[in-house]
Amino acid sequence: MKDKIIGMLRQKDGYVSGEDISNVLGVSRTAVWKTINTLRDEEYIIDSSSRKGYKLIESPDVLSQVEIEPYLSTKYIGRNIIYYDTLDSTNNKARDMAIEGAEEGLVVIAEEQTKGRGRLGRVWTTPKLSSAAFSIAVRPSIKPEDASGLTLIMGDAVCRAIRKVTGLNAKIKWPNDIIVNGKKVCGILTEMNAEIERINYIVLGVGININVDKFPEDIKHIATSLNLELGKLVSRKEIVAEVFNEFEMLYDDFKENGLKNIMDEFKSFSVTLGKKVRVISINEEFEGEAIDITDDGLLVVKLEDGSTRNVISGDVSVRGISGYAE
């Protein structure tokens, strides 16, 4: 009911009468009045006049369905948002819902994560109301070995969204970090559940530092936020909605055509290509120059002896970016 009332108030610039709301929604005027008060508790500023009714003055900067929806142009990504004030991990919740049969495009958003995870089990902090942490569940008909492509298109979507909303020159550190001015603003954690030949589901977790105004001493040389780089607050809901919009376009194309249509853009967004890199994978560690990204999304690294290696994933440090010492 809260969503519906906000929706009605949004549709009109002026006042909406309590009687209209109660008629449209089929509830009593007392119920309308109680819900308006609940919304005020949630920091919606709603003016009321005994003659004219209710008018929405200001919405809080929260990442709920009703706040994000006005910015969405998608068909299915983000059309079903499960919203939490606080949650252990959006990836865990999205995984649980995927196990229970969640449809493609389900989004879990939390204003705060208490056990947010980055890649390889690392901690990812989501400070309340100043970041965005969300996870999208999808079920593409692709082979498990092609799942890494989804990390790349999500990175591309985040880059596009940041560029569009803030004008900042967002870049991608292959495979899954988004960089602004040499520091990380966003990480992506892709987790899949698969049989050998088919994906059951994939959860794409995204954490973006949006209005975080301070980072701990030990990471402030490698981490930043859109706010710090831009010098002003950024609308979190616009960023998140734009990520959904861009992701859906890229994902629809990916399901049909793989990565080939975005590779030019992806390479142009890359901070990795042409740089010296150090690759740390499960069984080995080596250095070389990142010279290309294949149409399958693999990083091509040229070693000192002139041979090349295609890297599927792993930790890649780029000289000069995020703390790979010169």
Added chain:
Amino acid sequence: MKDKIIGMLRQKDGYVSGEDISNVLGVSRTAVWKTINTLRDEEYIIDSSSRKGYKLIESPDVLSQVEIEPYLSTKYIGRNIIYYDTLDSTNNKARDMAIEGAEEGLVVIAEEQTKGRGRLGRVWTTPKLSSAAFSIAVRPSIKPEDASGLTLIMGDAVCRAIRKVTGLNAKIKWPNDIIVNGKKVCGILTEMNAEIERINYIVLGVGININVDKFPEDIKHIATSLNLELGKLVSRKEIVAEVFNEFEMLYDDFKENGLKNIMDEFKSFSVTLGKKVRVISINEEFEGEAIDITDDGLLVVKLEDGSTRNVISGDVSVRGISGYAE
């Protein structure tokens, strides 16, 4: 306490006094007596004599930890068995326990599955007390694209176990069916949860038709049991324990060396090689002759035009086996 009492009774051929049991376990003689009665309810046949104490005459054919343990030679596979009389799906339970942090080698066994799953979401029936349905959770440090090797080594382990316990000429229909006399006795369902570059956990689900004496009309031409092929009942706990024993050996080797040490044996167990096959994968369907299995476990199929294709997985029908019409 039940496990400990059975353990004590097993250690001795003759009678064990109630007093000894109560002293060793630090419980009252009444508690011992009550537990003995519970065990009798579970179809343990235990003789009691007021002078001599208790003697284990016969154990039921159940797949509990205490029944399987005497046959185990493993270090960690099957040393922690979670046993259920009935369960929706052992793979689902093992997955949930893996999410909660279960150690490598945890086994979930159910005497009956109500929602047992085969590959690609198909139904797998586990009739009570006449089959074996279990799932093993493992966490190998391998890349997700190498996970299909685990299906192959589990198939090899099941083949070895059936051969050892029954003498039947068990074969493997690549990648994951075990065949006796042209019919299926066992299926394997491998499910993994992974980030792009590392496995979080893998659950290997195994269903073996052991003493099933009748199959429904619609599948009896493609399914059989060890009992039907051998003409006598087979010890379920011995089969299951042997699968664990063989699997642990093969798995330890796989983690070090990949598949290369078992490929000769694996090929010799294959009913697929040299046969005409039809391959149905996500996006295509084709026929050819299965001519080899690579060291990575891929099936090499030679097409009519002389070209070859390496198949990672998918549905493979073999002419003459399990209902691929001649």
